Amino acid sequence: MPDDFSAPNGRFVSHSPGHWPSVPSADWNDWRWQLKNRITSLDGLEQRIRLTREERAGVLLAGSKLAMSITPHFFNLINPEDPGCPIRRQVVPRIEESQDSPHDMADPCGEDSSMPVPGLVHRYPDRVLFLVTDRCAAYCRYCTRSRVVSGAGEQELVTDFEEAFRYLEKHTEVRDVLLSGGDALLFSDAKLDAVLTRLRAIPHIEFLRIGTRIPIFLPQRITPGLCAVLKKHHPLWMSVHANHPRELTTEVRAALGMLADAGIPLGNQSVLLAGVNDNAATMRDLVHKLLLCRVRPYYLYQCDLIRGSSHLRTPVARGIEIIESLRGFTSGYAVPQFVIDAPGGGGKVPLNPGYVLYHDAEKIVIRNFEGRVFEYPEVQPAVAANHHEAELARV
Numbered sequence: 001m002p003d004d005f006s007a008p009n010g011r012f013v014s015h016s017p018g019h020w021p022s023v024p025s026a027d028w029n030d031w032r033w034q035l036k037n038r039i040t041s042l043d044g045l046e047q048r049i050r051l052t053r054e055e056r057a058g059v060l061l062a063g064s065k066l067a068m069s070i071t072p073h074f075f076n077l078i079n080p081e082d083p084g085c086p087i088r089r090q091v092v093p094r095i096e097e098s099q100d101s102p103h104d105m106a107d108p109c110g111e112d113s114s115m116p117v118p119g120l121v122h123r124y125p126d127r128v129l130f131l132v133t134d135r136c137a138a139y140c141r142y143c144t145r146s147r148v149v150s151g152a153g154e155q156e157l158v159t160d161f162e163e164a165f166r167y168l169e170k171h172t173e174v175r176d177v178l179l180s181g182g183d184a185l186l187f188s189d190a191k192l193d194a195v196l197t198r199l200r201a202i203p204h205i206e207f208l209r210i211g212t213r214i215p216i217f218l219p220q221r222i223t224p225g226l227c228a229v230l231k232k233h234h235p236l237w238m239s240v241h242a243n244h245p246r247e248l249t250t251e252v253r254a255a256l257g258m259l260a261d262a263g264i265p266l267g268n269q270s271v272l273l274a275g276v277n278d279n280a281a282t283m284r285d286l287v288h289k290l291l292l293c294r295v296r297p298y299y300l301y302q303c304d305l306i307r308g309s310s311h312l313r314t315p316v317a318r319g320i321e322i323i324e325s326l327r328g329f330t331s332g333y334a335v336p337q338f339v340i341d342a343p344g345g346g347g348k349v350p351l352n353p354g355y356v357l358y359h360d361a362e363k364i365v366i367r368n369f370e371g372r373v374f375e376y377p378e379v380q381p382a383v384a385a386n387h388h389e390a391e392l393a394r395v
């Protein structure tokens with residue numbers, strides 16, 4: 001059985017082979033084997049862990065909204081003894097998913113209304129979000145795109161690649177293209193290379209990035225061949241998605257190390273989730289382990305108002321408290337930006353602890369991480385000009 005679920009902070013452990021003791025390591029380490037052997041059914045789950053009633057009902061209902069799929073690698077991180085396991089809450093459906101709360105929305109970030117071309121979201125002036133596939137290695141129960149992701153919901157993602165490339169060629173203001181979905185790293189090396197090559201042929205596109213949870217769900221996918229493809233298209237950055245320190249296993253650390261060695265700057269996007277990572281100690285352990293993996297914590301998201309996710313949402317104040325518990329107390333590189341993706345399509349809005357106590361034309365009064373109060377005087381234009389005159393008169 002998998003062991004060591006209470007590994008001390010900061011320790012990287014492997015939970016393989018866990019529930020698959022007789023699988024040859026050549027198969028285990030093959031990403032195609034991992035995909036083929038994902039847990040996708042009630043049977044598959046119940047053969048390995050005892051479900052609660054809430055989970056059992058959730059699994060039966062998942063087929064009509066967001067499919068269930070869990071890679072063997074990720075499944076092994078579930079502590080079978082703990083019904084509240086933070087890994088389990090992310091990927092095993094629960095009955096609460098079928099209960100909409102009053103503010104829930106199918107498309108909480110208003111992406112569908114900002115698509116000039118199917119699959120291309122152009123919200124910000126100089127960058128676009130390119131939804132290249134609706135498939136992921138595993139499905140997060142709180143996915144902000146659950147309306148289109150996994151193929152189980154009522155809406156289908158239609159991406160018109162040729163039309164998207166033509167749009168990007170015409171829109172010379174776009175300098176940054178973010179590939180997401182779904183997960184672009186599920187493409188074969190050749191297909192990914194073709195998409196990146198096509199984007200690189202557009203002269204005004206300076207910056208490419210990929211948003212992916214594959215290094216966490218399926219670290220086996222990070223092969224030397226994939227790294228060689230990615231490396232050809234620099235500058236290429238990557239945002240991964242880890243929420244809990246247990247996700248950073250020895251295999252994941254090795255995969256992230258290969259990406260970093262390929263010269264890819266790595267960031268992490270976490271979603272703040274009730275019962276998963278909504279406390280300062282867990283987040284501190286996560287961000288420290290990310291730095292050890294050469295990943296810079298980038299965003300911490302307030303959970304979007306996605307349908308059936310209210311049991312995973314936290315008070316906004318919790319996120320602010322967590323940032324406050326990090327800032328000043330640990331490396332600045334370890335502190336992500338807490339954001340709300342404004343419901344209805346306002347984009348990401350940063351939320352910060354209140355360090356500014358008072359501010360007028362003369363001064364700003366601020367407090368530091370320890371709560372000590374300081375004043376910084378504003379430059380006084382009149383005084384500065386007079387001083388300048390006096391200096392000139394002297395020469």
Ligand SMILES: *Cc1c(COP(=O)(O)O)cnc(C)c1O
Pocket residue numbers: 121122123124127128129178348
């Ligand atoms: C998040 C997002 C981006 C990228 O935003 P950054 O703050 O630059 O990381 C771009 N477009 C859309 C629609 C997004 O949701």
Ligand code: SF4
Pocket residue numbers: 135136138139140142143144145146149181182183212213241
């Ligand atoms: S990996 Fe990303 S796109 Fe896929 S289900 Fe999770 S949150 Fe959604």
